[in-house]
Amino acid sequence: MTEQMHEIELRVNGVLRTATVPSRRLLSDCLRHDLGLTGTHVGCEHGVCGACTVQIDGRPMRSCLMFAVSARGHEITTVEGLADPDGSMHAVQQAFRECHGLQCGFCTPGFLTVIAAYLRDHPDPTEAEAREAIGGNLCRCTGYQNIVKAVLRAARILNEGTDAPVAEEAPR
Amino acid sequence: MTITEAPPAARKKAAPEPPAPRAVGSPLPRKEDLRLVMGEGRFLDDLGRDAYEAAFIRSPHARARVLAIDIGPALGVEGLIAVYTYQDLPGRLAEPLPMLIPHPGLTHGRTGYPLAKEYVNHVGEAVVMVVARDRYAAEDACEKITVEYEPLPPVVGIENAFRADELVHPDVPGNVAGHVVQETGDARAAVAAAPYSLELHLDIERSACMPMEGRGVFARWDVADGSLRIYSSTQTSSGVRAAVAAKLELPLLKVECVTPDVGGGFGVKIVHPWPEEVLVPWVARLLDHEVKWTEDRREHFISSAHERGQLQTVRVGFDGRGRILGLDVDILHDNGAYTQYGLIVPLITSTQLLGPYKPGAYRVEFRSLYTNTVMVTPYRGAGRPQGVYAMERTMDSIADHLGLDRADVREANLIRPEEMPYDHGLLFQDGRPLVYDSGDFPASLDKIKKLVGWDEFAAYREQARAEGRRVGIGLAAYVEGTGVGPYEGGHVQIETSGKVYVATGLTSQGQGHETVFAQVVADELGVAVEDVTVTTGDTRRMGYAVGTFASRAAVMSGNAIALAARGVRDKALRIAGEALGVAPRKLEIVQGVVRSRDDPAVSIPLGTVAVLSNPLRYAFDEASKAATQFGGTPDHSRPPVAEGDEPGLEAREFFSPPRATYANGVHAVIVETDPETAEITVLRYCVVHDCGHLLNPMIVEGQVHGGVAQAVGGALYERMHYDESGQLLNASFMDFLMPYASETPVVEIDHLETASPMNPLGIKGAGEAGVIPGTAAFASAIEDAEGFPITKMPIQPCELFRLRQRFEAGEIPPLRRRAGAPNNVDEELCQP
């Protein structure tokens, strides 16, 4: 049986992209292998780890739990699309670097897409809220402590453009 | 040759400047982050977009004979390229995979075949390899192929392996792969003669490294050149290269292995070659086409490696102050179906068990046992968490038996700083003497007590109890041998641009080597960190290397690179001295410029020195043009490259210490257990850590945070649930419970820096320490909260609930401190 193929148009990071995909092509595979946007990572393919998270119309979703063909006509933002068009880092990216919020960097794109969307709706989270905001993403390297710190730091950059460092998180 | 005037470019920079701040010791942001946060990292599966992809049919049985394989139904699958079984493997590929670390005690080492030959010995063992246009098609073909098995009774669980009613390998009697005894003094006599003695039976279960990126290999055969390039998500590119060259019978020089960005390792990726690492390059050559295999999560659970499972029996004799007089430990270690990584894990357990303590007479005996489960190879900590668990459970039991404070009993047994170097009289994992080089263990213990508020906790516990809450505190200490040999190399080269390129052969999986090694080189050479680019894990740049494991990268490669940088510095000063007419000892390098200490105006940029280092001098760039000023009159009586010299401003050095260097630390944890649901919450987690000088404190702390998160997982959440038939019941992230942020505590850290005398930088490894004492500390804290002994870890709420029921039924004795027992009861007690 020859597989049913679809010509699809996706708007990815503001750019109209086209691909020819079979029905079952996962959005994660389409982004990575058809469009060459390998910043989105695949860690479990059953929706638990969060490494593949991208924003669909601004909302973070698991790209391993969507078919590319279902994403037709939607606005997709991947980690490659977070930075400004001039190439300067998004506040979350900057904060991750400043706060050592990543080690191997494999889970990082999923965290960045989640946090960037979160801070749009919750510009001034508490520590506890910052921790909760990243509660659906797995990281095996960092122990999350510096990721929490990076969420708060990014919020501060976005709100005030200040360079003041974020205080250490208090024990819960 | 003399010059009277510095070139203009140099003169501009010649104004006296304050010395650059040292890069080493600074919490510099990481260089690698610039690509990783932008989505521009290159991980294994990001490569080879046009490669064929492989998938494997893996055994659904824990133990079975392969009777027949029918590939016929797959032949019509769209996109199928090729199917391979054991029968197709040529030459050395058809032999068992190599045994990496032989040991005299490993009397019955066994390894598997790249594809199962006749028997499968664990669920997940590869039987058939399918290559197709993409992974979707490869999996389609796998579904169509039928493999007929004759299931055999499996051996699952350490007790069953030891009982040996069934044998995993028919030619391995008793399922015993290896058996090792080490002893200093007469431990059994010492236990028997001691005023007090105890016997503990301890159990610790399997977990796994579980990096977010699985394994993967991508191979490209160059038919014209007859050469092979392998990309592997490995912790040892040099090891993979050598293994594949040998298996494919290729000259080593025709094989190169490049390690791209690696999404975490934690030990599992040090194993080599994995079956896929030899099969994928073989097929790439056979098909003359790029081939890639990217491990998926289910494969990672059932066909990579696990660690930790042991049963331990401890007999200890001690005096009235809790000082250990004799320690006799018996360990049954589950090594899974194969011993590709030898006896390393139990060897480490049996030696590092001693921690910061003087054991009196010590005897340790272990048996490494086969089971029909995924093989066991090092996972961060590599046998140490088990050893620390045994020792620290023992310390707590002694304290409870005598009615002494748990910290005081530890204090009484500590090796004192003035006793360094301390020789245990045993052999360590590397076959070399177990000699602690440095550390101030009493200071470490003191710091943790202050950090966690040890002395104030009893009052808090009582207050909480009055409120109906249960809280407990625990602590555990460790010593970790880090930076084991045999060697690593560093290569440092300054190009004519003045940029510095550094290579070391071991690989990186998130430790920040590109940054830390650049910090080392920046200080050694007097250049900016930004001007230093570090490459790791690429055999094209450094052919001789060992790998990234045993908290050895900073110690081994850091020092090798420092030595290489010093070599380059010496050469740069010699050449610059000749060019400037200044004695090299009167020169310094500041911000990439060599200058006279007496007259900073007399100077020459390092890039120009690089030009001068090579007599073949085309003026390709500005540095080359500038160098013509230093041309002078050549001495035609001498060769352009002096005897003993080489063109180029570069150096390669190797660091090979006689022994490991020993880091240490103490962790303390405060937990709360729900009196009704038995759920366990971490209230505080404190770490005191001594890894010598900190190269980059931010990165060291990050390593500690991550290690502690894995410790929390290992103590409270993670385990490998094998059923009796050898099926892994929780082979997914839904059921293998790695902590999320919501389960991970904030880690409070205090550092102690006792320099290592074993290497020029004075450093000790830091990568694994965070995970090592966690399980022991949690057991201690939960026991403290509950009032009865905890002897089996990890522990989940339903198990704590069950223990409470048994405790209430009188099946488990209370801790003596809870039962109100008087101090120094003069009797022997055997804990259940």
Next chain:
Amino acid sequence: MKPPAFRYHSPRSLPEALDTLDAVGHDGKVLAGGQSLIPILNMRLAAPGHLVDINGLTELAYVRTDADGVRVGALARHADVEADADAHRAVSLLRQGLRLVAHPVIRNRGTTVGSLVHADPSGEMTAVLSLLGGSVELARLGGTRRVGAADFFTGPLESCVEPGEMAVSAYFPRLRGRTGTEFIEAARRHGDYAMCGVAAAVTLDDDLRIVSARAAYLSVSPVPLVLDLTETLAGATPDTAHWRAAGELAADRTEPDSDIHATAEYRRHLVRVLTARALRTAAVRGADPAVGGDGQGSDDQGSDDRECGARD
């Protein structure tokens, strides 16, 4: 872990979707949020020949609240229902349960109706629908039917949706009287399937005496279990009620199974503990109009956002 091949259909209207479902019959499956279905496909535990993707049917992406309850369309995402202030005021149990459904990112895609059709006995929404006595509306070519919660769930991962049928909405009726609700779970990790979960509703009379106490359970039975525990609490006030007795009764009436995360005995113990806790909180909410029970007696001002607030 790649899904098997299937024919993909993306109808533009409900009639077209029903046409397609009718044509593909047994071999068809509706794709809504896909947060449960796609993992199953990726693991190749199922291989439907046809997927009918209803993500284009935006007319089904609604949450409608009226005096009687909340109707949730087939394409309403969990996050939409969770964030809906009117729905929360009318049926606060919805948000109380939804905040426990996996993690926010999953709730951004997963649909409430889809999770009901999935009929996972560990699914929070199955317990909510069952406790409230809600219903699911099923459509097929040429007709619709409404199935009450008690009949909708037929077994673990089995609902009564037939080939050719599609669930187009679910209805969550508003609880009457002075009623407070609570949804709590014990899960291994935050966001995991619960070892045991309890949705509770307690109704009080004007003297704040308990007249009804019911609870629905997840993860302790093959289909959602609803227990009437009124007999142990009737006539008591939130201050005097013997919650533990209600927990004991519930524990006596459940027969959970063991799995790798919790033994049957432990689950039953959790039923005991969580029942008491959930009922107590529900009763307190019912008694305090400022906190906002579901019932007519409570006003709208006190949505318990602080405790149950939607995140993300």
